[in-house]
Amino acid sequence: MEKQELNSFIQQRLENLKWLQEKGIPGFGEKFLRTHWAQQVQDDFNELEGKEVSLSGRLLSKREHGKAMFGDISDQSGSVQLYLRVNSIGEEKFEIFQSLDIGDLIGITGEVFKTRRGEVTINVSCFEIQAKSLRPLPEKWHGLKDVELRYRQRYLDLIVNPEVREIFMRRSRIIASIRRFLDSREFLEVETPILQPIPGGGNARPFVTHHKTLGRDLYLRIALELYLKKLIVGGFDRVYEIGRNFRNEGFSYKHSPEFTMLELYQVNTDYQDMMELTENMISSVSQEVLGSQKIDYQGEEIDLTPPWKRMTMVEVVKEFTGVDFENIDLETAREKAEEKGVRIKTGFSLGEILNEFFEQKVEDNLIQPTFIMDYPVEVSPLAKKIPDNPDFTYRFEGFIGGMEMANAFTELNDPIDQRERFEKQVAQREAGDEEAHMMDEDFIRALEYGMPPTGGLGIGIDRIIMVLTNTRNIREVILFPPMRPEEKE
RNA sequence: GGGCCAUUAGCUCAGUUGGCAGAGCACCUGACUUUUAAUCAGGGUGUCCCAGGUUCGAAUCCUGGAUGGCUCACCA
Numbered sequence: 001m002e003k004q005e006l007n008s009f010i011q012q013r014l015e016n017l018k019w020l021q022e023k024g025i026p027g028f029g030e031k032f033l034r035t036h037w038a039q040q041v042q043d044d045f046n047e048l049e050g051k052e053v054s055l056s057g058r059l060l061s062k063r064e065h066g067k068a069m070f071g072d073i074s075d076q077s078g079s080v081q082l083y084l085r086v087n088s089i090g091e092e093k094f095e096i097f098q099s100l101d102i103g104d105l106i107g108i109t110g111e112v113f114k115t116r117r118g119e120v121t122i123n124v125s126c127f128e129i130q131a132k133s134l135r136p137l138p139e140k141w142h143g144l145k146d147v148e149l150r151y152r153q154r155y156l157d158l159i160v161n162p163e164v165r166e167i168f169m170r171r172s173r174i175i176a177s178i179r180r181f182l183d184s185r186e187f188l189e190v191e192t193p194i195l196q197p198i199p200g201g202g203n204a205r206p207f208v209t210h211h212k213t214l215g216r217d218l219y220l221r222i223a224l225e226l227y228l229k230k231l232i233v234g235g236f237d238r239v240y241e242i243g244r245n246f247r248n249e250g251f252s253y254k255h256s257p258e259f260t261m262l263e264l265y266q267v268n269t270d271y272q273d274m275m276e277l278t279e280n281m282i283s284s285v286s287q288e289v290l291g292s293q294k295i296d297y298q299g300e301e302i303d304l305t306p307p308w309k310r311m312t313m314v315e316v317v318k319e320f321t322g323v324d325f326e327n328i329d330l331e332t333a334r335e336k337a338e339e340k341g342v343r344i345k346t347g348f349s350l351g352e353i354l355n356e357f358f359e360q361k362v363e364d365n366l367i368q369p370t371f372i373m374d375y376p377v378e379v380s381p382l383a384k385k386i387p388d389n390p391d392f393t394y395r396f397e398g399f400i401g402g403m404e405m406a407n408a409f410t411e412l413n414d415p416i417d418q419r420e421r422f423e424k425q426v427a428q429r430e431a432g433d434e435e436a437h438m439m440d441e442d443f444i445r446a447l448e449y450g451m452p453p454t455g456g457l458g459i460g461i462d463r464i465i466m467v468l469t470n471t472r473n474i475r476e477v478i479l480f481p482p483m484r485p486e487e488k489e
Numbered sequence: 490g491g492g493c494c495a496u497u498a499g500c501u502c503a504g505u506u507g508g509c510a511g512a513g514c515a516c517c518u519g520a521c522u523u524u525u526a527a528u529c530a531g532g533g534u535g536u537c538c539c540a541g542g543u544u545c546g547a548a549u550c551c552u553g554g555a556u557g558g559c560u561c562a563c564c565a
Contacts, residue, residue, distance in 0.1 A: 007498095008516080008534050009499055009515085009516065012517075061525085063525065064524095064527095065522060068523075068524085069524090070524050070527080072525085085522060085523090102515080115523045116524095117524075119523085119525070121523080136500080136516075137515085138500045138501085139501060139515065140500090140514075140515085140526075141500095141526055142500070142502085142514075143500085145500085146496095146557085147557070147558065148496095149500090156500095203564090204564075205564085249564045250563065250564065253559095255564065343562095355565065356565095359565065375565085379565060407565085435565090483556095484556070484557090
């Protein structure tokens with residue numbers, strides 16, 4: 001038997017339940033007809049004053065005053081005060097309400113009024129017990145702070161920390177707003193496989209699972225990309241998917257092993273169009289959900305109003321490090337890396353060194369919305385090359401608050417070039433790079449049927465939500481972040 | 490994976506040089522018919538994360554482990 005089941009708090013609550021049941025009152029009751037939300041009673045007081053309302057929610061506090069009593073009931077919308085008097089509700093019901101524990105779920109009906117202190121209150125005339133709570137809640141004043149408990153028992157976090165509930169309600173509104181934006185532009189929402197024989201579309205170590213009937217291993221997807229492009233080949237001109245990706249990598253404040261991505265593809269667009277779409281989408285979502293395009297993020301004002309700043313990777317690296325990759329040879333690049341403290345691996349190409357310069361010296365500084373354009377071909381195996389500068393691709397990433405938010409390109413639609421890119425990836429993989437792409441013949445075959453010129457965009461939904469909820473850790477915007485299993489005796 | 494820090498009551502946290510385990514909220518008993526972190530009187534409810542060790546004596550010191558946080562590395 002679990003030790004907590006023996007502790008006196010739970011004993012006391014079990015006795016209160018028993019007391020009720022002996023009086024013939026069920027401790028776990030029926031559904032209840034709710035007429036209003038708690039917040040609605042607060043907001044619409046002028047209309048509701050003197051009228052009867054019914055609410056369903058959790059009893060969060062009790063203040064007993066002898067033959068009268070105050071309490072607070074909380075539901076999804078917020079909370080409102082309750083008032084009970086012996087000589088309006090009767091001694092028997094009053095005694096039963098006195099026996100309730102903080103945390104009990106109840107349905108109440110009563111008339112709306114204001115106390116002399118001006119607090120909107122419901123004068124309870126009858127109530128039902130919907131579910132007894134057998135465990136004590138965390139403290140009302142300090143809330144629940146222990147990060148481990150907050151994530152493991154997120155329901156407690158949501159009960160006692162209203163600002164946490166607000167983050168997740170906002171998350172829902174942000175995603176709904178993104179869908180509205182895309183739906184209004186004639187994008188089709190689709191669903192593609194999570195279990196994949198070859199995990200493609202990104203550089204990452206995948207999770208492996210096993211299908212018993214097929215007798216083979218499958219991977220959890222690391223990106224949505226390749227299946228969505230197959231749908232472009234299939235004739236859907238504008239598609240998007242919002243879904244979970246899985247990467248077998250460590251945690252950080254901006255990385256979680258499972259995270260939510262939006263990817264979209266639109267025929268007859270290029271990466272320039274994708275930049276416009278990105279800045280329009282994010283600013284419009286911010287306007288719709290927060291009522292502004294200027295937001296506070298960790299003490300910095302961030303202005304999401306289009307157009308966002310645009311720079312090439314070569315330009316921005318030159319600006320932040322003084323190293324000009326425009327006309328540089330490999331040997332000089334290596335020396336500059338050494339000089340500037342950029343860690344590189346032996347055998348890195350010029351493009352890979354440039355990319356390291358960018359990631360190690362520039363990325364964290366891009367606080368205001370910025371598009372960095374024209375990535376080296378070596379690190380962009382799915383993006384189209386720039387014809388008059390084929391060491392680079394039509395690719396950009398969007399940054400806000402020092403974090404990568406978006407990754408997009410003019411999609412590579414030449415199957416011969418794509419095969420060569422995959423072959424280079426496979427060579428890297430054989431040289432020990434676990435994150436390099438695998439050869440995906442099925443994807444090449446699709447391209448061989450012909451994929452129209454297409455722009456594609458990926459957005460890290462969790463990170464956008466971090467920016468729009470002013471949170472500094474990705475786990476604050478994921479309801480149940482991955483944790484090690486709890487140790488059991 | 491490396492470094493630093495944390496883990497004490499249901500929750501939030503104190504705990505001095507190694508000497509009886511503490512506070513606030515919550516909870517229990519009683520008073521109180523518009524309070525609001527209600528108030529007043531009384532009551533401490535505990536595997537001090539776990540396992541060893543040192544010591545007359547360990548929440549405190551040592552070793553190992555668990556979990557979490559920050560950070561570096563890894564991860565475009």
